[in-house]
Amino acid sequence: MQRFKAEFFKALAHPLRIRILEILAEGDKSVNEIQQLVETEGSTVSQQLTVLRAKNIVTGIKEGNRVIYSLRDPLIIELLDVAKKIFNNHLAETITMLDRLKDADKAE
Amino acid sequence: MQRFKAEFFKALAHPLRIRILEILAEGDKSVNEIQQLVETEGSTVSQQLTVLRAKNIVTGIKEGNRVIYSLRDPLIIELLDVAKKIFNNHLAETITMLDRLKDADKAE
DNA sequence: ACATAATATTCAAATAATCAGATATACTAT
């Protein structure tokens, strides 16, 4: 069971894949549109989309010439949001920490 | 920015680390307690705790002989919950799909 | 000071993930 969850998180554990998910959170897109937005080799984008598809995180449906990708579950957006919140908390903590270090320097 | 987020998810992308987080979600624990609960080599658990610490997901504070670990942010629990929901949705979908396959078999 | 228990760190080997270029497939238009 943990193994499945780990697989799921592993699918999110890549900068380009996160970027793609954030893009898809705004609305469905074709591979081409995604490729242009992320400015990355076509094959690389395709490969990462394959990873996301394999983990059931996105689906691609063929529309004529192109394939339109979309998030499979709107909860993905919520997940990214919670992650962002956690992230901001820690960023804030880190900044506070840095401030203290600076103060300590001055006090010497 | 995406890189940081990816790092964060990467920290969750491991069965043992998820297991550890789920254990810590129930309450703080010492390394030893964790080791016994997960039934894994001591050094392995320690290494994974190091990973979680490095990503600011848990903190360990020394109490005499032992080190007590705890989640750094309660939002982690929320994150795992959302992940579980997504996971259950997909599990349900998969089961439905399997049912349909079964029905299709019968109909032949 | 010494032995013991708890935890952390280092190292090397095995395994897995990423990337870009070449190639393949599918669709559309001429």
Added chain:
DNA sequence: ATAGTATATCTGATTATTTGAATATTATGT
């Protein structure tokens, strides 16, 4: 049929992750 565009897959080189065993550190009890 042929050419052009969109997407996917394969391949090999590179880099990262995981693991257990060995070693080190730190605190406690005698």
